[in-house]
Amino acid sequence: MEVTESIARAALDTLSSQIAVLDEEGHILFTNSSWGASGDGTAGAEADAEGFNYFDSVDPTEDDYAIEAVRGIRQVLDGECEEFTLEYPCHTPEGQSWFLMRATPFTIGDGNFATVAHIDITDRRLAELEAQDNARQAQQERQNLEHLVDRINGLVQDITQLLVESVSRDEIEHGVCERLADTDPYLFAWIGSAGISEERLRVRAAAGPADVDLDDETVALEADAPTPSARAFATGSGQIVSTVDGGSAVGRRYGDAGIEAVISVPIGNRESEYGVLTVCAGNPDAFDEREQIVLEALGRATANAIDALESKRTLTADRIVEMEFTVDDSTLLLNAASTELDCRFSYSGSVYGSNGALREFYTVEGCDPEVVRSFATEQEAVSDVTVLADHDDGCLLQLTISGSLVELLVDRGAVTKEITSEDGEMAFTVELSREADARALFELVADRYEGTELAGYHEHERPVQTRQEFRAGLEERLTDRQLTALRTAYYSGFFDWPRAVDGDELAAMMDISRSTFHQHLRVAERKLLDSFFERDRQ
Structure with a gap:
């Protein structure tokens, strides 16, 4: 019997969910090692929880969720239901969290017992909240449009219904163009966008009776471009041509089709940019200030609808964006070092320290370790530098750099695949889940650092389980201390x-005792091996 209990306890300890076994009076008979991390409703961690009465922990004047949880667990123990579940928040000053509590009964002899599990559902709830927020924004834009212009109220309603019901970006874009082109006095509408590596607009959707030349625009995307669509894309604001001049670039494209006025508005919001919507009318001065406000709001509503679809797609994404770019800005520490010291840096990984600073690890080739350390120490941006290991013609270096480009990438959700710096140029390969995220990240880096060039852009299928997913699953099973111990040991x-x-x-690096460090490391190693062999069996 003792062996069976040990096996049961060991098996429960491999689970990231917090699990406790209760008797019919509510006493905690035993828990797994995850119990007490957060959201369990008990008075302490695993060792203190055993023997504690789960029901006595509830203050009926303070916690409605706990009252409901106790009521549900009692029903399970009394045989009134086969299972009880409850989703509840467990927020802290550091962030928001949600858990799912599940209670299920079992019997041994004449005794009734219940297994209570608390499962972290934070990622799912955050995704739901994001989708709800996008839906609320789309609904708000619909209300704004309805109040702005009664004349096109029917158009607004049709497009809003389209945005809510569409299941793809193509359906949204083609539907918007079709409904606009069917509304007097509009004769034509089209949507264009530009990929990260493109400097020209390409047509994604178009509709209308006017015979407009739909070849992709060859005009550069600049604020002073001769066409309103290129200017709107470059500036992020609406652009109007009140009267089309037959001799202009606009006239050459639209004049023969009977177009007299053109407006272009961005399809974007504070987070994402998806292109430009251009609407053409057969009357001069057709687009006044009120019309512009309505169409700009329509552009934002369209972006919000695409955002909502993209958010849902990201949750089950089977495609990822891989972007390669180079930066030869000499203000970057590694570029300056690789030039002056004639060496090569290769990124090995990074880990956040206990003080919140990002420690970056680099393999250095072609330079004496002491020379590299001395150079880094003299740089104002470097707050800490350590040579972790010497090897032939190089070393393993740990750096803490304020305003690090690597930290910028991490903060923006990019998964760093490879970074090198040689001859004054850094090369990056990163992965992101959405095209809009990739464009926003590239533009942010390009605005901040001179000499930023796109070297490659690819979309490809995500494997059955990517390395990122495997790591994410493992990180969910590790505590912060265990993960830090494992990363620090590996990179060092x-x-x-x-x-x-x-x-x-x-x-000493983690500011803990040697025995505590080895305890964290051993548990982390065990969980790593558990994850690896479980994955191998799947």
Whole structure:
């Protein structure tokens, strides 16, 4: 019996969910090692929880969720229901969290017992809230449009219904153009966009009776471009041509089709940019200030609808965006170092320290370690530098850099695949989940650093389980301390032979005792192996 209980406890300890077993009076018989992390409703961690009465922890004047949870667990123990579930918030000053509590009964002999599990559903709830927020924004834009112009109230309603019911971006874009072209006095509407590597607008959708030349625009996307569509894309604001001049670039494209006025508005919001909507009318001065407000709001509503679809797609994305770009800005530390020291830096990874600073690890080739360390120490942006391991013609270097470009990428949700710096130029390969995120990230880097060039852009199928997904699943099972111990040991060369550092040095880096460090590391290693072999079996 003792062996069986040990196996049961060990099995429960491999689960990231917080699990406790209660008797029919509500006493906690035992818990797994995850119990007490947060959201369990008990008085403490695993060791303190056993023997504690789960029901006595509830203050009926303070916590409605806990009252409902106790009521549901009692029903399970009394045989009134086969299962009880409850979703509840568990927010902290550091962030928002949600959990799903599930209680299920079982019997041993004449005794009634219940298993209570608390499962972290924060990612799902945040995604739902984001989708709801996008839906609310779309609804708000619909209300704004209805109050702005009664004349096109029917158009607004039709397009709003289209945005709500559409299931793809193509359906949204073609539907918007068709409904606009069917509304007097409009004769034609089209939507164009430009990929990250493109400097010209390409037509994505168009509709209308006017015979407009739909070849992709060859005009550069600049604020002073001769066409309103290019200017709207470059500036992010509406552009109007009140009267089409037959000798202008606008006249050459639209004049022969009977177009007398043109307006272009961006399809975008504060987070994303999806292109430009251009509407053509057969009357001069057809687009006054009120008309512009309505069409700009329509552009934002369209962007919000596309955002909502993109958010849903991201949750089950089977495609990812891979972007490669280079930066030869000499203000970047590694560019300056690779030029002056004639060496090469290769990114090995990063980990956040206990103080919240990002520690970056680089393999350096072609330079004496002491020379590299001395150079980095003299740089104002470097707050910490450590040579973790020497090897032939190079070293493993740990750097903490304020305003780091790597930290910018991490904050923007990019998964860094590869970074190198050689001869004064850094090369990056990153992955993101959405095209809009990739464009926004590239533009942010290009605005901040001179000499930023796009080198490659690809969309490809996500494997059955990507390395990122595997790592994310493992990180969910590890505590912050366990993950930090594992990363610090790995990047510091603790697992190399011979070892570059020992346990005392790593414990000092984390500001904990040697025994505590090894405890965190052993648990992390066990969870890593569990994840690896479980994945291998799947």
